[in-house]
Amino acid sequence: MSGAVRRALLEGSEAIVEAAVGAGCRFFAGYPMTPFTELLEHFSRRLPEVGGVCMNAESELEAVGMAWGAVAAGARAATGSTGQGLSLMEEALSEITLAELPLVTFLMARGQQDYHQATRGLGHGDTRHVVLAPVDVHEAVAHTRSAFEIADAWRHPVMIYGDYLLAHTRESVTLPTEPAVVPDRPWAVDGTLGGTGRSRLISPLGFAKAGQHSPGIEAHQRAIAAKQERIAAAEARADVGACDDAETIVVAYGTPARFVRAAVAELRRGGHRIGWFRPVTLWPFPGDALADAAGRARRVLCFELSAGQLVDDVRLAVLGAAPVVPIGGISTDSSGFGVGRLLDTEVVATRILAAHRDEPLPPLPDSGGLP
Amino acid sequence: MTGTSPPADVRRIGVAVPELLLTGAHHMCPGCGEPLAVRGFLEAIQALGVARRTIAVAGIGCYTSFSMTTDVDLVQALHGRAPSVATGIKRVRPDALVYTLQGDGDMVNEGLQEVLHTAARGERITCILLNNGVFGETGGHMTATTVPGQRTKNTLEGRDPTVHGHPILIGDLIARLDGAAYVARGSVHTPGAVARTTRMFRRAFETQLSGSGFSFVEVVTMCPTGWFVPTLDGPTYLHDTLGAVHVMGELKVDGRVRSTEELRAENARAEADAARRLAAGGLDEVP
Ligand code: SF4
Numbered sequence: 001m002s003g004a005v006r007r008a009l010l011e012g013s014e015a016i017v018e019a020a021v022g023a024g025c026r027f028f029a030g031y032p033m034t035p036f037t038e039l040l041e042h043f044s045r046r047l048p049e050v051g052g053v054c055m056n057a058e059s060e061l062e063a064v065g066m067a068w069g070a071v072a073a074g075a076r077a078a079t080g081s082t083g084q085g086l087s088l089m090e091e092a093l094s095e096i097t098l099a100e101l102p103l104v105t106f107l108m109a110r111g112q113q114d115y116h117q118a119t120r121g122l123g124h125g126d127t128r129h130v131v132l133a134p135v136d137v138h139e140a141v142a143h144t145r146s147a148f149e150i151a152d153a154w155r156h157p158v159m160i161y162g163d164y165l166l167a168h169t170r171e172s173v174t175l176p177t178e179p180a181v182v183p184d185r186p187w188a189v190d191g192t193l194g195g196t197g198r199s200r201l202i203s204p205l206g207f208a209k210a211g212q213h214s215p216g217i218e219a220h221q222r223a224i225a226a227k228q229e230r231i232a233a234a235e236a237r238a239d240v241g242a243c244d245d246a247e248t249i250v251v252a253y254g255t256p257a258r259f260v261r262a263a264v265a266e267l268r269r270g271g272h273r274i275g276w277f278r279p280v281t282l283w284p285f286p287g288d289a290l291a292d293a294a295g296r297a298r299r300v301l302c303f304e305l306s307a308g309q310l311v312d313d314v315r316l317a318v319l320g321a322a323p324v325v326p327i328g329g330i331s332t333d334s335s336g337f338g339v340g341r342l343l344d345t346e347v348v349a350t351r352i353l354a355a356h357r358d359e360p361l362p363p364l365p366d367s368g369g370l371p
Numbered sequence: 372m373t374g375t376s377p378p379a380d381v382r383r384i385g386v387a388v389p390e391l392l393l394t395g396a397h398h399m400c401p402g403c404g405e406p407l408a409v410r411g412f413l414e415a416i417q418a419l420g421v422a423r424r425t426i427a428v429a430g431i432g433c434y435t436s437f438s439m440t441t442d443v444d445l446v447q448a449l450h451g452r453a454p455s456v457a458t459g460i461k462r463v464r465p466d467a468l469v470y471t472l473q474g475d476g477d478m479v480n481e482g483l484q485e486v487l488h489t490a491a492r493g494e495r496i497t498c499i500l501l502n503n504g505v506f507g508e509t510g511g512h513m514t515a516t517t518v519p520g521q522r523t524k525n526t527l528e529g530r531d532p533t534v535h536g537h538p539i540l541i542g543d544l545i546a547r548l549d550g551a552a553y554v555a556r557g558s559v560h561t562p563g564a565v566a567r568t569t570r571m572f573r574r575a576f577e578t579q580l581s582g583s584g585f586s587f588v589e590v591v592t593m594c595p596t597g598w599f600v601p602t603l604d605g606p607t608y609l610h611d612t613l614g615a616v617h618v619m620g621e622l623k624v625d626g627r628v629r630s631t632e633e634l635r636a637e638n639a640r641a642e643a644d645a646a647r648r649l650a651a652g653g654l655d656e657v658p
Contacts, residue, residue: 027463053462058488062455065448065485069459072446073426077459095449189460191467194422194443195391201438203447210393210440 004177013038019144024180026052027070027077029063035164036108060088074188080106083114090123097127098204102151111338115309131282133161137171164337165255238286239278243293246275252303263349287317304328340367389413398436402602404592407559415572432474451482454489470497479515493550493584503594511597518616546623552584554623560606
């Protein structure tokens with residue numbers, strides 16, 4: 001980050017909202033749901049202060065619809081929810097992709113069980129959102145600005161995959177104070193072209209106004225697919241540590257990757273040749289970088305707080321070059337927000353070491369029932 | 372009236388494509404009422420001189436083909452979801468005239484929650500409903516506004532309220548919400564009804580531009596294809612079936628809600644007056 005900055009101690013949700021406002025986001029719509037709620041609260045306080053609008057939508061269906069309209073009208077706009085709320089938004093999120101609208105969506109997930117949802121297209125059709133998965137609040141701030149920039153650069157929706165820990169942890173963050181450069185959007189509807197014969201149509205269907213070039217559904221969908229291939233080639237990002245001489249590589253994303261990083265550092269200090277690999281973008285998945293790192297390793301471990309979703313992409317990247325061993329699992333406390341006993345550096349280290357030694361994994365820790 | 376060609380006494384008085392249509396060609400069936408309604412609101416926009424600040428949001432139905440030929444900036448929405456999209460647009464561009472175009476399947480089935488909340492919020496947009504009581508595009512299936520007795524492909528013996536429930540009178544429902552400033556139900560089954568409906572559009576848009584709240588125009592339109600009636604029977608069928616349940620008139624003006632009985636009485640008076648004037652040999656404009 002260059003130029004003027006401001007340091008502040010902020011809760012993740014508030015930091016993200018500050019970053020979004022700094023990135024020029026002027027419209028947000030959402031419906032409360034833990035752990036997404038604070039994002040909505042901060043937007044509803046902050047956006048009116050900068051001349052923006054935050055809508056308390058009647059449901060997630062309206063939230064995504066409102067954001068769709070705001071982006072189409074030319075605003076930098078965002079929406080968000082948990083995975084459950086995103087399930088309700090999926091029809092629109094697919095069509096927004098086909099309409100080539102640069103929407104940003106904040107998925108504040110209840111853990112890591114929404115990986116497939118986020119990376120497998122969010123609904124129907126051949127569509128994918130770019131998905132960024134910040135490891136901490138500091139990175140979430142950077143990702144939030146990138147999300148709006150990537151969305152504009154490709155006219156394609158971008159999602160941030162956060163969670164309970166990211167939303168609620170307070171960290172000292174550096175916020176850029178340089179105003180964002182919001183590019184011109186000649187495609188946006190501003191109402192000024194009515195009656196001129198050049199009026200605009202924003203449609204997911206590949207149709208254009210009579211007299212203008214209309215690709216039709218097939219050519220339009222092929223063009224979106226080709227654009228997604230270009231995005232996949234250009235935007236994949238990974239964070240790799242200590243993999244050069246590693247016999248074992250541990251793959252993890254999002255806030256749990258922070259625990260993996262700490263566990264690996266601890267094991268390294270104990271003389272074990274273990275490294276870590278963190279996909280920063282979940283889609284596009286940094287498969288080439290992982291294949292490269294895995295080519296020198298004896299085994300690839302996959303730590304995620306789910307029954308096994310990330311592991312699909314890990315296997316596809318490694319393609320049998322090394323055995324892939326899942327070492328995570330479903331882990332949540334009675335709140336259901338994904339913060340179970342598995343999320344503990346010592347527990348993680350124990351599981352990594354067992355797998356590193358090709359020993360059986362200890363049983364998953366029990367997070368207990370209702371308090 | 373039955374048959375496939377216009378009656379011999381029909382006179383063609385000229386072809387007039389509204390200025391805000393890029394072409395007069397359309398994909399609608401013969402006898403469809405939707406193009407008449409589209410003409411009505413496009414002429415109202417033209418008359419108000421606001422074409423260069425208008426943004427439309429279209430739902431999904433037969434009328435969607437007008438998304439390509441309407442010469443105003445337009446966002447194509449999902450089935451049922453136009454009011455929320457229009458809300459986002461209006462909040463970003465408060466000076467624009469923003470309207471949605473939806474059918475009864477779109478608005479009253481799939482998207483009922485959207486339109487009700489948008490009205491209750493007093494969103495300064497205009498929602499236009501083309502109500503023919505049937506899913507025309509899928510080939511004639513029951514919607515939430517299908518009237519009792521109406522035959523559709525999934526109510527072959529006619530809609531039976533004890534089995535299929537009762538129709539939703541959406542205009543009446545919206546009129547009772549505080550955020551709704553102007554609510555009207557027009558029709559396109561007679562030239563007079565078309566003229567009256569065009570005036571309703573104008574008042575609805577004026578309401579929006581004055582900033583006084585949500586405005587709503589429902590237009591009962593012919594769908595001979597989805598009703599399974601001969602093309603020329605469309606207007607009569609509309610009058611006798613849908614029109615008898617979804618009664619034409621202004622349902623809310625200046626904060627006053629008007630009952631169906633009031634509208635029925637007003638329409639009966641107007642029809643009697645028209646008949647009287649017609650019998651006396653002159654009729655400038657059917658009310
Ligand atoms: S099916 Fe009905 S609504 Fe659709 S174009 Fe034909 S007549 Fe019109």
